[in-house]
Amino acid sequence: MSEHVIETPKLHVIPTSDGGSFPVRRVYCIGRNFAAHAVEMGHDPDREPPFFFQKNPNNLDASGEFPYPPHTSDVHHEVELLVGLKSGGTNIALSDALKHVWGYGVSLDMTRRDLQGEMKKMGRPWEIGKAFERSGPVGPLLPVSDVGHPDQGRIALTVNGDLRQEGDLNQMIWKVPEMISYLSEYFELSAGDVIMAGTPSGVNAVEAGDTMEASIESVGVLTVKVV
Ligand code: MN
Numbered sequence: 001m002s003e004h005v006i007e008t009p010k011l012h013v014i015p016t017s018d019g020g021s022f023p024v025r026r027v028y029c030i031g032r033n034f035a036a037h038a039v040e041m042g043h044d045p046d047r048e049p050p051f052f053f054q055k056n057p058n059n060l061d062a063s064g065e066f067p068y069p070p071h072t073s074d075v076h077h078e079v080e081l082l083v084g085l086k087s088g089g090t091n092i093a094l095s096d097a098l099k100h101v102w103g104y105g106v107s108l109d110m111t112r113r114d115l116q117g118e119m120k121k122m123g124r125p126w127e128i129g130k131a132f133e134r135s136g137p138v139g140p141l142l143p144v145s146d147v148g149h150p151d152q153g154r155i156a157l158t159v160n161g162d163l164r165q166e167g168d169l170n171q172m173i174w175k176v177p178e179m180i181s182y183l184s185e186y187f188e189l190s191a192g193d194v195i196m197a198g199t200p201s202g203v204n205a206v207e208a209g210d211t212m213e214a215s216i217e218s219v220g221v222l223t224v225k226v227v
Pocket of ligand 1: 030
């Protein structure tokens with residue numbers, strides 16, 4: 001085995017509810033997966049092919065704190081179901097898709113909305129608005145053996161106790177098996193890949209000092225302080 005020529009970058013892991021750790025390989029995030037959110041962002045909610053962007057594995061952060069990021073004055077919360085894969089492949093059939101899921105969690109797709117908006121206007125990629133340090137607060141992943149495959153139930157987010165976002169997982173335009181199957185036609189999925197499954201309407205800005213409480217029925221509650 002030859003030695004690496006630089007210090008080996010750390011494998012990024014997120015916690016699981018049973019005290020283990022889940023190594024993260026890729027982070028796929030779906031856009032506009034709730035009709036009411038598509039409308040609030042100025043888009044037609046009709047079912048068109050799904051689209052995905054990516055965050056970086058080490059953007060996921062289970063610390064419970066979200067440091068207000070630089071170069072923005074409009075950071076938005078997006079509460080999302082997190083799906084963790086234990087296996088993958090290409091061209092995965094819809095009927096096989098859920099066999100690849102290890103578990104589920106609660107996550108936040110934090111977004112520098114002002115920078116994302118500028119990129120959209122110029123037809124440029126979204127990374128600067130989406131894939132920044134600690135932009136993906138997460139709670140522990142719960143194994144399918146505990147939580148099943150949640151496809152309905154309230155998904156909500158409060159800021160300092162005030163309700164901001166509310167929906168139901170059954171309102172997702174693209175369901176978890178469909179996202180897995182679709183992604184696997186374009187990419188080779190693998191153990192350690194996670195999917196952030198889209199946000200209901202009500203996205204809005206947070207400020208330093210705010211406390212966000214993200215909840216998904218039957219999955220859990222994630223509390224994150226903006227610092
Ligand atoms: Mn999102």
